[in-house]
Amino acid sequence: MEVYPSSVGSGSGTTRTAWPPEQKSGALLEQSKSASPWADSEGAENDLLDVSCGTEPVRIPTTGLSASHLASLSRFDRYITDSVLPDGTPISLARPPSGLQDDEDSDRDEMVLLVNAWVTLVSSRSRRSGTKADRDLGNFYSDTLEAPGGLLEQLLNLDALPERWPLVECSPDCLCARTCGNRLTQGGVRVPLTIRPVPQAGLCLFYSPSTSCDLPRGSFVSLYAGEYLTTSQARSRWSSAVKAEEGEGNYILTLREPGLVLHIDPRRYGNIGRFMNHSCDPNCVIQVVRWGAGSWPRAAIFRSIAPDEELTFDYGNASGSGRSIADGQKGSKGSEVADDVAGERRTSCFCGSERCRGWMPFDETL
Numbered sequence: 001m002e003v004y005p006s007s008v009g010s011g012s013g014t015t016r017t018a019w020p021p022e023q024k025s026g027a028l029l030e031q032s033k034s035a036s037p038w039a040d041s042e043g044a045e046n047d048l049l050d051v052s053c054g055t056e057p058v059r060i061p062t063t064g065l066s067a068s069h070l071a072s073l074s075r076f077d078r079y080i081t082d083s084v085l086p087d088g089t090p091i092s093l094a095r096p097p098s099g100l101q102d103d104e105d106s107d108r109d110e111m112v113l114l115v116n117a118w119v120t121l122v123s124s125r126s127r128r129s130g131t132k133a134d135r136d137l138g139n140f141y142s143d144t145l146e147a148p149g150g151l152l153e154q155l156l157n158l159d160a161l162p163e164r165w166p167l168v169e170c171s172p173d174c175l176c177a178r179t180c181g182n183r184l185t186q187g188g189v190r191v192p193l194t195i196r197p198v199p200q201a202g203l204c205l206f207y208s209p210s211t212s213c214d215l216p217r218g219s220f221v222s223l224y225a226g227e228y229l230t231t232s233q234a235r236s237r238w239s240s241a242v243k244a245e246e247g248e249g250n251y252i253l254t255l256r257e258p259g260l261v262l263h264i265d266p267r268r269y270g271n272i273g274r275f276m277n278h279s280c281d282p283n284c285v286i287q288v289v290r291w292g293a294g295s296w297p298r299a300a301i302f303r304s305i306a307p308d309e310e311l312t313f314d315y316g317n318a319s320g321s322g323r324s325i326a327d328g329q330k331g332s333k334g335s336e337v338a339d340d341v342a343g344e345r346r347t348s349c350f351c352g353s354e355r356c357r358g359w360m361p362f363d364e365t366l
């Protein structure tokens with residue numbers, strides 16, 4: 001059963017901004033420029049001063065965009081800071097994601113129970129005693145540290161985080177202060193980034209500090225935000241894009257957990273996560289993070305890299321959710337299926353890594 005056609009997502013606290021932003025002039029851009037500690041580029045003819053239109057804590061400029069790059073962004077309608085439900089979805093992000101499942105997902109009740117259990121545990125204990133989510137599920141974020149640009153930042157302790165462990169952040173439902181240390185990924189992008197072209201893979205996301213400084217392992221980069229889709233919706237969007245020969249690749253990220261398959265499509269509504277390319281030897285990982293009443297899984301990107309380096313993650317491996325995004329890794333069962341089924345839909349991978357598997361991961365459900 002198809003649960004819904006498309007509406008404005010009901011994510012609380014989500015900021016939506018018309019895109020593309022006005023370029024080079026206008027109050028918003030001037031404001032975002034002066035608010036940024038990393039004003040490093042006046043931009044070329046087609047460059048944007050801030051793709052987030054001032055909605056992220058830091059400005060995210062582009063460099064080296066050609067007119068055709070700009071044109072290729074025409075389907076990117078809105079910059080959002082958190083994932084949303086498609087327009088017209090008759091369920092709310094304030095409820096667990098059970099309503100987004102296709103009927104064929106037979107294990108969904110298990111997941112609903114699991115998610116409900118987390119939400120109940122976290123919110124009831126928080127309300128009752130004022131304790132925080134981290135008391136119940138562990139807080140794997142460090143205390144606040146000095147970070148690039150002189151800002152204060154926290155790190156995710158990736159080494160201590162058990163595999164498949166649910167990261168649950170505090171939220172307005174908790175009694176703790178808004179400044180509590182367990183809300184890292186809700187605060188938006190705070191590291192210096194630029195969007196620029198890269199050979200054979202379109203645009204990409206670069207870590208671009210104004211002075212040479214490493215981004216420590218465990219730094220939060222960004223969410224991979226977009227529209228939450230059921231498998232049948234994701235399949236339908238993918239086949240329409242193929243039919244329309246949009247030629248812009250597949251942006252749909254698949255999150256898999258026991259009893260739950262969710263897809264995130266940032267093509268029309270998205271954030272800077274949509275610009276991150278795949279690498280078979282990546283320097284970032286995806287970690288599923290939840291917060292708020294509905295506890296919907298967010299795909300959060302963390303990592304450690306050298307300065308001025310392209311940020312990548314493996315589209316075929318979302319750590320923390322167990323398996324995940326797209327599959328298609330050579331040698332894995334999922335990949336054999338994907339390779340057989342996808343046929344000519346497979347895309348050559350140009351990550352350039354010595355460990356390159358040759359093909360982009362592709363989710364067999366699409």
Ligand SMILES: C[S@@+](CC[C@H](N)C(=O)[O-])C[C@H]1O[C@@H](n2cnc3c(N)ncnc32)[C@H](O)[C@@H]1O
Nearest residue numbers: 201202203249250274275276277278349350351
């Ligand atoms: C999430 S988007 C990444 C941003 C994209 N490069 C852009 O210009 O908007 C995914 C698409 O980027 C391209 N891409 C990402 N990583 C790639 C890689 N390692 N090799 C070839 N193409 C890649 C593919 O077209 C893929 O479908």
